[in-house]
Amino acid sequence: EGEEEKPKFSREELIENLKSGKYKKVTVLTGAGISVSAGIPDFRSPKIGLYATLKEKYDMDDPSEIFSIDKFYSEPELFYDFCKELNWDKYDPTPTHYFIGFLHHKGLLDMNFTQNIDALESKAGIPQEKLVPAHGNMSGAHCPKCKKSKCIQKFGEYVKKEEIWKCEICEVPIKPTIVFFGEGLPMSFFNNMEKIAKSDLGIVIGSSMVVSPFNGLPEMYSKDANIATINMEPIKHIKNLNGNNSV
Template sequence: MARSKIIKGKDIPGLAEYISSDKCQNIVLMLGAGVSTSAGIPDFRSPETGLYANLARLKLPYPEAVFEINFFRKNPVPFYTLAHELYPGKFRPTITHSFIRLLERHRLLHTCFTQNIDTLERRAGVPDDKIIEAHGSFASQHCIDCRASYDDAEMERQILAKEIPKCTRCKGLVKPDIVFFGENLPDEFIKAIPNVAKADLLIIMGTSLTVHPFAGLAERAGASCPRVLINLDQVGNIGKRPNDIVLLDKCDEVVRKLCRELGWEDELMALWAQTEAKAAWDGEEPEAVSGATEEEATAEDLMGTITDAIGRQLNLED
C-alpha cells in the first residue's frame, strides 16, 4: 500500500500546520537523555563524554556495573553514591518537559514514553497516567528480595544522608524501581507498546534510537503517521518515510520555535516558569540553564562529581 503524504512541509511551519489540523488528535512521544541534558543531567551513553565513559577509569568490573543487579547485590555503594547526585529534586524540568505538559493541556498528548529515570516529566506536571517510564525511575522503590514497597519519605531521607536503605520486612537491599541490567522491563511499558499504533503524530526527542526494545517503538507507528525526530544527530531510519520530519537542533530550541509558530510560546514559558522552585536538596536553587556552554559545563561538572565520589568510596572499601 502506498504511503500518502499528509505533511505539506518538512520543517517547523509544516509541523505546526499539521498539529493545528483536525488530523492531529493523538500525539505519542519518545524521549531520550537529550531532553534532560539542558537541566544539567549527564547523558550516560555518549562514547567519549557520557557517564559510562567517565566511570571506565574506576575500579568497577565494567562501567555499567553501577546499574547491574548482581553487582548491586554485592556492593550497592556505587549506585547509591550516584543516586545521591541524581536524586529527583535537584534538577528543574526543561522547556521541553513543559512542552509535554502543554500538549496534555491542549488535549493532544496520548502517551509519553521516556527512557529517562529522572522523573522530570512528572515534575513538569505531566499526569502520571500519560507517562510510561520504559526503564523505570526514582518515583517508587521496592526490596530486591521480598519485593515489599518502601516509604517514599524514608527513601529520600536515606539517599540524601548517603545511607543504604534496607527493607523493614526482611532486611534486604531496597532499590528504586529503575530497570537494572539483568532485570525485566516494567509491565506498564510492555502493555503500552500498542499505543504507538494509535498515534497520528510520533515525536522522537533526544535519543540515539540504539537501545531496544525502546528504539523499536518508532517502527510501530502507522505507515502514514508522521514521525518527527528532534535531535542533534539523525538516527534510526527517521526520514525514510514520506511524512517523516527531521529537525536537527537542541530539543529546547526546536520546541520554542514550534510553539512560536503555533502561537503557544507565551503559554509554554508560563508553564516553564511554574517549574522554578527551590530544590529539595541542601538548599540549592535549581539551574535555569539556557546557553549551550552552560548546559554542557553543568553536566560535565556533575559527571566529574559522580565519578570522583564513586572512586573515593571504592578506594575506602579497599
C-alpha cells in the same frame, strides 16, 4: 538506484499541522537528551555523559554495570554512591517537558513513553495516566526481591549517611523503582504499545534509540503516521520506517 527514499515533511508542516488540529493522537518517545538542559547529564555522550564520568571515577571497563541488578546485589555501595552524586530533587523540567505537557493540555497527547528516570514529566504537568516510564523512575523505592514499596525519602537518608538500607524481610538492598539491566520492564510498557500503531504523529526526542526493547517502538508506527525526530544526531533505523520523517 538503491532503496526508495521515504517521503518527508518539513518542520513548517509539522508546526502547521499541530496548529490546525490535523493530529488527534500524538505519542512522544523521549530519552535522556531532553533533560540535559536541566543539568542532568545524558548517558552516552563522550567525556561528559554519565557512563564516561562513571568509567573514570570507578575505573570500570563497563560503567553500565552500575545499573545491573547482579552488580547491585553484590556491590550496592556503587549505586548508592552514584545516587549521592546526583541529587534528583534539585532539577526542574526543561522547555521540552513543558512542550509535552502543552500537548497534553491541548488534548493531543495519547502517551509519553520515556526512558528517563528523573520524573521531571510529573513536574511539567504530565499526568501518570499519560506516562509510561519504561525504565521506572526515582519517585519511589522498593525491595527488588519481594517488591514491597519503601519510602524514597528514607532511601535518600541512607544514601546521605553512606549506609546500605536492606529489606527487613529479604535482607537485600533497597533500590529506587528504576529498571536495572536484568530486570523486566513494567507491564504498562507492553500494555500501551498499541497506542503507537494508532498514532497519527510520533515525536522522538533526545534518544539514541540503542536500548532494547524501547528502540523497537518507532517500528510500530503506521505508514500513514508522521514521525518527527528531534535529536542531536540522526537515528539510523528511523529513516527506514513506514511513516514520513522530519529530522
